[in-house]
Amino acid sequence: MSSAKNININLKIWRQKNAKSKGSMETYKLDNVSTASSFLEMLDQLNEQLINEKKEPIAFDHDCREGICGMCSLYINGRAHGPDTGITTCQLHMRMFKDGDTIFVEPWRSKAFPVIKDLVVDRSAFDRIQQAGGFVSVNTSGNTIDANATPVPKHDADKAFEAAACIGCGACVATCKNGSAMLFVGAKVSQYALLPQGKVEATQRVLNMVRQMDEEGFGNCTNTGACEIECPKGISLENIARMNREFLKASLK
Amino acid sequence: MAKSALLKSSIVKKYWMALTGLFLCLFLAGHLAGNLQLIFGDALQFNQYAVFMTSNPAVKLLSYLTYFSILFHAFDGFMLTYQNVKARPIGYAKTNPGANSSFSSRNMAVLGTLILVFIVTHMVNFWAVMHFDKNMPLMKQTVEVQGQKQELFVGRKVGEFYQVDQIQLEGEAPNPMMPKQITIKNGTDVYNIQANVKIGELYKDLHKITFAFFQDAKTGLIATILYVLAMAVLAFHLLHGFQSAFQSLGVNNKFTPAIKTFGKLFAIIVPLLFAVIPVYIHFFK
Ligand code: HEM
Ligand code: SF4
Numbered sequence: 001m002s003s004a005k006n007i008n009i010n011l012k013i014w015r016q017k018n019a020k021s022k023g024s025m026e027t028y029k030l031d032n033v034s035t036a037s038s039f040l041e042m043l044d045q046l047n048e049q050l051i052n053e054k055k056e057p058i059a060f061d062h063d064c065r066e067g068i069c070g071m072c073s074l075y076i077n078g079r080a081h082g083p084d085t086g087i088t089t090c091q092l093h094m095r096m097f098k099d100g101d102t103i104f105v106e107p108w109r110s111k112a113f114p115v116i117k118d119l120v121v122d123r124s125a126f127d128r129i130q131q132a133g134g135f136v137s138v139n140t141s142g143n144t145i146d147a148n149a150t151p152v153p154k155h156d157a158d159k160a161f162e163a164a165a166c167i168g169c170g171a172c173v174a175t176c177k178n179g180s181a182m183l184f185v186g187a188k189v190s191q192y193a194l195l196p197q198g199k200v201e202a203t204q205r206v207l208n209m210v211r212q213m214d215e216e217g218f219g220n221c222t223n224t225g226a227c228e229i230e231c232p233k234g235i236s237l238e239n240i241a242r243m244n245r246e247f248l249k250a251s252l253k
Numbered sequence: 254m255a256k257s258a259l260l261k262s263s264i265v266k267k268y269w270m271a272l273t274g275l276f277l278c279l280f281l282a283g284h285l286a287g288n289l290q291l292i293f294g295d296a297l298q299f300n301q302y303a304v305f306m307t308s309n310p311a312v313k314l315l316s317y318l319t320y321f322s323i324l325f326h327a328f329d330g331f332m333l334t335y336q337n338v339k340a341r342p343i344g345y346a347k348t349n350p351g352a353n354s355s356f357s358s359r360n361m362a363v364l365g366t367l368i369l370v371f372i373v374t375h376m377v378n379f380w381a382v383m384h385f386d387k388n389m390p391l392m393k394q395t396v397e398v399q400g401q402k403q404e405l406f407v408g409r410k411v412g413e414f415y416q417v418d419q420i421q422l423e424g425e426a427p428n429p430m431m432p433k434q435i436t437i438k439n440g441t442d443v444y445n446i447q448a449n450v451k452i453g454e455l456y457k458d459l460h461k462i463t464f465a466f467f468q469d470a471k472t473g474l475i476a477t478i479l480y481v482l483a484m485a486v487l488a489f490h491l492l493h494g495f496q497s498a499f500q501s502l503g504v505n506n507k508f509t510p511a512i513k514t515f516g517k518l519f520a521i522i523v524p525l526l527f528a529v530i531p532v533y534i535h536f537f538k
């Protein structure tokens with residue numbers, strides 16, 4: 001990291017006291033940010049500065065800080081997870097920015113993801129969609145069958161695995177001009193639809209998950225493809241097409 | 254469950270969008286084939302095509318399907334757009350949409366609305382004139398009769414012509430000295446006045462009003478320019494729309510690259526050929 005240097009940046013960050021208050025963009029100046037630090041470390045540094053100034057630190061979501069939990073959720077300079085592809089916010093580094101840059105940091109914007117505080121949004125809508133059908137029934141009476149005992153064609157297994165890589169971060173919703181959750185729901189539907197274990201509930205699953213998705217107030221996909229590009233896990237639009245097929249099949253049953 | 258889902262689900266809205274959109278693409282291809290006769294055919298062929306379009310029962314059914322598709326596509330599009338605007342009540346302070354999506358894909362509703370405005374104007378200019386205008390001209394042709402050139406009304410049967418001054422026109426004061434034998438009813442039907450029977454049928458001269466429309470000294474140029482612009486809008490709508498319809502219907506497989514290529518060609522070639530016609534009429538005829 002010999003190429004690391006320190007930069008001074010300006011930040012415009014969404015501050016909102018709680019779910020009910022109005023909120024606004026606030027401007028901050030932060031000096032001596034190492035380009036080797038991650039974006040979240042930069043925010044930690046800003047929060048230390050705020051605490052030293054006896055100001056309220058900025059609330060933002062994070063957990064694993066290694067791109068697997070999906071908690072970090074920042075809309076940076078007009079893009080979900082910031083100016084890079086195939087990454088979560090915690091994997092974004094300050095080397096992507098230049099000295100003197102002004103960086104906009106906003107929460108995910110969606111009716112279904114209300115802001116709780118500052119940059120933290122409530123993504124439990126995803127949980128409810130998942131609960132509506134994102135599961136398989138397993139016999140747990142003591143004679144559980146080992147998953148590997150059921151043969152799965154390699155091609156299907158690969159596709160299911162790719163779909164299962166979705167970490168539920170919500171970047172697809174945040175980035176979509178329609179606030180549509182179809183990449184997420186498409187991935188969750190596909191992950192089961194492709195496997196023999198998922199066949200039993202296949203019909204009800206897609207109908208229930210799509211119904212829940214609509215009830216949560218997400219928008220409708222118009223195939224702009226923005227989600228696929230911003231998704232940190234490279235979930236493909238093929239999954240939305242598969243969900244559309246599954247939905248048609250299930251509706252006609 | 255399944256039934257109610259078929260009426261109001263997001264995905265069903267998309268199916269309808271895609272089905273009506275693709276049907277309209279078929280309509281465009283058919284409409285274009287007819288219009289190209291303005292360049293490659295003569296006036297008679299074009300007017301015969303117009304008759305075929307308004308009288309053949311199968312074509313009539315298709316035209317009703319087309320009206321339905323346009324209305325439903327537009328209605329469904331507005332519903333979809335409304336749902337999408339509601340889904341993000343508070344927008345972003347900073348956006349960078351070009352980083353991950355195409356211009357067309359982001360502006361389908363605006364492009365579609367412009368197309369709707371165009372379709373309505375287009376129908377007022379041609380369809381309504383053809384169907385309802387009392388002054389819609391009937392087709393005449395210059396024919397040599399006994400070495401003399403004469404302008405005659407063209408009948409629908411081969412070799413069927415009527416002398417213009419033989420016909421008692423509507424509103425024309427009858428000449429008691431020389432009462433005329435035939436008149437025109439229902440726009441194009443030729444009637445024997447005394448017997449009150451139909452003896453033939455003429456053509457409405459859609460070819461003539463189309464040429465007049467784009468060659469008009471005052472408004473022809475602006476009409477041509479607006480028409481070309483409308484076709485550019487259509488091209489952008491189709492640039493995203495054609496391939497998008499297949500994705501909506503769940504088709505995303507090994508044929509997708511071919512569908513995308515075909516869609517791009519369709520989106521450029523079809524509107525371009527439509528646009529060439531008024532340009533040809535205005536500048537080269
Ligand atoms: C000849 C005229 C038209 C043709 C051939 C056409 C074709 C299409 C096609 C193929 C699609 C893609 C469907 C899909 O993604 O599932 C589409 C989408 C759409 N169209 Fe049209 N359309 C026409 C006129 C209109 C009009 C008049 C409007 C609105 C007033 C409109 C508004 C829309 C909207 C809002 C979408 C959805 C955007 C999307 O899904 O990406 N279109 N159109
Ligand atoms: S599909 Fe991608 S962007 Fe959407 S929630 Fe899953 S991982 Fe995040």
Ligand code: FES
Nearest residue numbers: 063065070072090
């Ligand atoms: S904090 Fe877990 S993915 Fe970013």
